[in-house]
Amino acid sequence: MNFLFEQFQIALQSESWPERGRRMRLAAWYGVLAATAFVWANALVNVFSFPRLPLGLDWPYTLATWAWLSLALGFAGLIAGWFTEEYQGVVGGGIILTVLLAIVFLFQMQDAPTVQSVLMALPLIGVGMAAAGALRWTARRHVHISLQPSGWLRRKQLAQHLLLIVCIGLFAGILGRLDWPAEQALTNLDTYLREAPSNPQVRMYLPIRQVPSLTEHFGVEYRFYVRRSALAAGSLDLTVRFSDGFVMQCVLPVGNTNFFTDCWEAD
Structure with a gap:
């Protein structure tokens, strides 16, 4: 000392x-x-x-x-x-x-x-x-x-x-800009959500089993809030906020055939 x-x-x-x-x-x-x-x-x-x-x-x-x-x-x-x-x-x-x-x-x-x-x-x-x-x-x-x-x-x-x-x-x-695989994953999700009201075939790509209430908000405008996942390597922590107040959070794998690994309805 x-x-x-x-x-x-x-x-x-x-x-x-x-x-x-x-x-x-x-x-x-x-x-x-x-x-x-x-x-x-x-x-x-x-x-x-x-x-x-x-x-x-x-x-x-x-x-x-x-x-x-x-x-x-x-x-x-x-x-x-x-x-x-x-x-x-x-x-x-x-x-x-x-x-x-x-x-x-x-x-x-x-x-x-x-x-x-x-x-x-x-x-x-x-x-x-x-x-x-x-x-x-x-x-x-x-x-x-x-x-x-x-x-x-x-x-x-x-x-x-x-x-x-x-x-x-x-x-x-x-340098934190999303790369091409991440952009494609988000583009696919955006496409599925927008086509879901008129095309039931794309609903199989959406996490309806994990978040059943998602179907009630098809056709509602939404925003993505994205950041790199701290827990799952090669994934995005995604929050989808709908204009009617509904919020869904997901772990979105990038470049993976299994589109979602986990989704839940948030408060």
Whole structure:
């Protein structure tokens, strides 16, 4: 304990609080900026990429994801920026971010075994450290730009720096775009639901046995709310919300001859 306390004291005395605090604030702010760009790009990319599909934006889920990821990256930025030494900031911020992301994994995978959840969270260690290192770089680069003697040059480089961070977040979010098999699975489901009122033959492809009340809502407008399944590999977690208030949730396999593995009526 004495050794840890001495190391903490040395870290506190290694630089001034204004210098340390500025780096912490900048790293946290850039973390929130990157999280914002990532979450909204990820949420909107499919809605705009597939206009023929009745895809909707899941506002509660998107806002919740935006809130926790902004907090996670912001807090990781604070920790990463607190340390004077580069490697300490990368390791410290990376560990904090990994723990926060692992907690989210555990909550999202409540039905999965704990060991499975932990194993899936292990690769996040490398991701967390890379993110912490990137956050420290954004703060260090911002400070370097602020020292430029020319006001015009400072504004130009700062705008480029901000644009780079936003573009990185947008690019990472766009990678969440549905691939062709997922698009085909949703297109098939949309076709079956629209043809079901006039074509009884397509009803065999719909989960009527699992959700018998689905037949009462044929012909009603609906929206798909989709995200990658956290429990079933190669599947989508699908929520179908009908305009009359009926809600059906399904696990939709992608590229599988068995169209549905599980469906139920939701509240």
